[in-house]
Amino acid sequence: MGRHHSPNTETTYATDAARSRRRARRRTVSIATILVLGVATGAGFAVRGGLLTFAGSCEDDAVQLDILAAPDIAPALDEAAELARDQDVTSDGRCLDVRVRAEEPHKVAGSLQGDGAPEFEVWVPDSDLWVDRASLGDSGEELTPAGNIASSPVTMGMVPSAAKSAGWPEKRYTWAELTALATKGDKLRLGAADPARSASGLLALTKIGASAAKADGPQSDTQVAATAKLLAERVSGSDTRALQTVARDDSGTEQGDPRRNQALIVSEQAAFTHNREAGEDGRLELFYPKDGAPRLDYPYTLVDESHMSTDESRAALRFMTLLGEDDSRGLLQKHGFRSGEQEEPAEDLVTAAGGREPQPYATAPAEPPAPKDLQATLGMWTITVQSARLTTVVDVSNSMGETVPNRGQSRLEVTKASLVRALSQFTPEDEIGVWEFATYLDGTRDYRKLVETRRLGDRTGGGTTQRERLTAAYRALHPKPGYTGLYDTSLAAYKDAQKSYVKGKFNAVVILTDGANQDPGSLSRRAVIDELQRLADPKRPVPLIAIAVGPDADEKEVKEIAAATGGSGYQIDDPTQMQEVILKAIIAAGGN
Template identity: 85%
Template sequence: MARSRRRSRRRTVAIATVLVLGVATGAGVAARGGLLTFAGSCEDDAVRVDILASPDIAPVLDEAADRARDRDVTSDGRCLDVRVQAKESHKVAGSLQDDGSPEFEVWVPDSELWVDRAALGANETALTPAGNIASTPVTMGMVPSAAQSVGWPEKRYTWAELTALATEDDELRLGAADPARSAGGLLALTKIGASAAKADGPQSDTQVAATAKLLAQRVSDTDSRALETLARDDSDAEQANPRRNQALIVSEQAAFTHNQEAAADGQLQLFYPEDGTPQLDYPYTLVDESHMSTDESRAALRFMALLGERDSLGLLEKHGFRSGAREPSEELVTAAGGSEPQPYATATAEPPEPKEVRATLGMWTITVQSARLTTVVDVSNSMGEIVPNRGRSRLEVTKASLVRALSQFTSEDEIGVWEFATYLDGMRDYRKLVDTRRLGEHTGDGTTQRERLIAAYGALRPKPGYTGLYDTTLAAYKDAQKSYVKGKFNALVILTDGANQDPGSISRRALVDQLERLADPRRPVPLIAIAVGPDADKKEVKEIAAATGGTGYQIDDPAQMQDVILKAIIAAGGNSGS
């Protein structure tokens, strides 16, 4: 039965962990003492827990659930009836961004990245990670002929070196799952960026963007489809079949599963980069726990405790997962395609910072898909107020942030700029300064679009008018839809430091109604509305943006703008991909 869900997000790991320990200890003692044994089936009085899980770990959870039913495992005297459904983590994250009433109690994505992603949407569902139930490192696998040609297993590489091997040589074709849909792909790309930065300094951004472009040519929608692109044998691995990949960004567990069924010369051999392998960490996440019954929440935690018992740990390893703090068994690593002296037991990377991941995914989105953005900047008189602790006006800090954000975009991206206040152009509250064009395009005077934008941002000055937000938003949205370009990430970015102050404009309700009518899912143009400063109305910008499938944000400091724009691009991209 669907439950009413509260639209808030909580991350109370400590509380959940205490509950897990309490439930596990109490139930475990009771079971050993015979207090929870039942004569016959207790199916009629079972407490049901529905779990959505990443497809790779769903079979493990399903088997553990069957064992629990067969053994009449109980929580507070009631049998566990755990139902497991496999669903891609990116799809669940997308649905949680939009759906305030999910009909499942537990979510087990393959990475905590998806829990963070789910929080980017307008309808934030309460998520409580209770702990991690398994792990597997993200590696680079190659078919035997390719691996041995670059010195496997003796030769050890960094991520930057491995990627260079696979992208600079046409004979070694590298595939990956889409980082917008694959945590493994995103973690690897983030690590490649960090590795390239360490090796190459200021040139690393350009090199990582070039790598992303090359990967995009051989990217697959999901991890399972990426595996299907591998060469199946030595003859398939030859240049005669360029559609087949010889190398793949892949988790150890996925390689384990692949190798069980592949022919010997189509199996993967794994490189564990010596600068660290990121981990898929499988967070066991309670979904809107406050609206579960006591029986449901305790049963969900009881099942998690069951997954930490000895026979369940063996079940995880049987399916190719690592568990606990123990070193992986040699049998597991060998079956997955690992071998000494590859550092499979020691080269574990620390999780990347969320900001790093957002920057990587933003780079992927705008590098691979190319973006078409129109930025609409508030230049009303209040934008001249000084930002505390910075000694510069809101508009000056905003301009600097826009120039920094511009550096994230490639020459193929299209960006333009408007300004607005009140009555800037006759009775209009807005004025178009630079048309939305490709950043690398040269204009009549020989300057590029990027140079024109930097100059236009630099010339922005506070005007004596007030904030004409509503009429400007409607006009800019109509223009963005009219000039929509298929195949690009189209969006409208509006930056304002206050609520609408034009008494002659349309009402907020009329604006939202018109935006909802104009929004076309076949030609999506999400509105990214950023409210800057203490006077800005967060509720207002969120409501306006939501009408277009976009997102509204409130920031205290305009210097946060670059990161927020990346967050918004990720959120909009996640919605379109789910």
């Protein structure tokens, strides 16, 4: 014992490759787990059947097991732990002393990525996505999911008057159709927990994106962005706080406190708990989207199993088997959960939670979203709720004057037009500036600052806005008689962005170049990468986004430089793709 972590919320989602590696490791561990589970379960049955006896109480020789659980399921696990003590449940002849503590999963996921060792043996978050997040990188703890002990579909709840107006329970909706009710006008006040801190919020927003894409195709991004913007205005820090925003009476769309929500993205279990305590008018009615509800899946996860004693690991698995037995399944249902593998929910559970036929509450769950889809959604959310602070750094070396095939314009002319178009995607609260670079543009320096990074809505003394200044600066760029001074410029722009970092905004440097570094007097690539890695500060993240344009660009080079800061590098053949790639890169960096 004596192991400890401090929570840290600055975490990232795993790549598909990382997930594959973890799954391979989990398969290896699971063989031993099955063998141990068989021994532990057999011993438990033997004790209950009277085949094994012990002299006196085994309380003094109990195996202590510390469990950190999501706040919604912690009370149920605490009751199960009390049940284990009351019934003298044992593992290998030793009583189980299980202690349960509640903690938000996003905080635990962050803490498990740090140095040191946790002071708990089992973690039960509300979703496997937190296990993926915590497992990213080489510094994270070894996590071994042993099975899912409960589940709860993510739905949309409405106060009775709003539900009735929407045709509940007879009328069915897709996720896209449900959110359209709230985004078209102000007739329905919709809230949610922060998708950066809530599995319910993130799973639902990802599903809304997939639903809109299926219905609207290329126009889907507009609806998802509108939904994110709406949720950002009424977002809560946690699922518990989100439930506290629900209207306390059955207020219609024209009455009631405008600060309170009439609809909420919520899990079935959370609605169950809310309805149990709310009055008749304050209860929620649940819509189960017909295109499938994502589910919270409560993975029972062993933490740092290789450093657990044999008694601890067996006790952990014994407690998990207890949760699958009839008494504990009934206990979980009493708290509003479906069992881990349960497809057909108990009728009284659904009714108490606010469901009713013909809502499709018993349909198969939606397929879990891929890690890349979760990352993209989180990136989009980040950009929505956080204003951007970007420094654009544009290559103006002589090669940028070369003509783009089939365009009749130079690379720089097309790049400039793309930058101006991309500028229209940002709000007056976003901050953007521009540098140019080649070689020896300003004495011995390869770069020159043209417009300071400021709010696009700010005005100069002459009344010109920052957006207008940037537009003019972009259009005035022209090729210079120099080469590509990429290394020194990247390092200088990164240092400047770090120095002027603004907390609460998405800070980044965007570098646009058409070639590899051609400055013989600059630092080496290795030296630049090492220095960027040394400077990178997770508490003040400034991802570098590098976009290489044209056939002479070095994709490997820009990717390595960008990766050193937590950013990303891209190579495109056509500068007209630049606007799309810039926005894609910002979303990807926001997801990280």
